[in-house]
Amino acid sequence: MTTRLSAIRQRIAQACHRCGRDPASIRLIGVSKTRDADEIIAAYRAGLVDFGENYAQELVAKAKLVADANIAPRWHFLGGLQTNKVRSLIPVVSGIQTVDRPSLIKELAKRATQPLEVFVEVNVGDEQQKAGCHPKEAADLCRQILEVPNLKLAGLMCVPPIANTAEATRPYFRSLREKRDELRAKLSISDSDTLSQLSMGMSADFEVAIEEGATTVRVGTDLFGPR
Secondary structure (H helix, E strand, O other): OHHHHHHHHHHHHHHHHHHOOOHHHOEEEEEOOOOOHHHHHHHHHOOOOEEEEOOHHHHHHHHHHHHOOOOOOEEEEOOOOOHHHHHHHOOOOOEEEEEOOHHHHHHHHHHOOOOEEEEEEEOOOOOOOOOOEOHHHHHHHHHHHHOOOOEEEEEEEOOOOOOOOOHHHHHHHHHHHHHHHHHHHHOOOOOOOOOOEEEOOOOOOHHHHHHOOOOEEEEOHHHHOOO
16 A cells, blocks of 8 residues: 555656646545445555545445544545435535535535535536536636635536546546636636635546646556556
């Protein structure tokens, strides 16, 4: 685990060097869906703090297991979220990266009792089978989030269409960055803590995502190995 984590951090550093960015500005989330608690504990002890899950029930169960091991990772929810799962997630997660509709914002506003980091998920490939809002809907969702005191609008998130090469994902990452910049201007946001982040890039393409402005990358297979 230590070797794999080190290799990923080296790839992050190399990508940052190519585009003149500080590797410390990139947050690495280990995507731990279907992985057992022992693997998460090993990654945490190797130096990884942030972990992401796609299913609410699985995240809540794992959070309890790793808490029993006296470690305190930061949990991020990365999957499609039903409103009836929000209540169980709120006490456990530090962030939800898949906000894509008003009903979910309303439920989060109802349940969040302390500041919660949220990302608006944008369907950059306009794929009907994928979650995420249409790019034209993002502004309204951001406005709604900004009206809720306990929701912190961190930025935008995307899962681009499957591609044969990492380079083929570049236009989608670039479009998310441009959408972020457009929304900051449209909503008159100037502070660096609001709508500044971009969660994009996974094992196969996170270097390209970093070159296009990613501040958070989500890596599963290259960290934990093949499932």
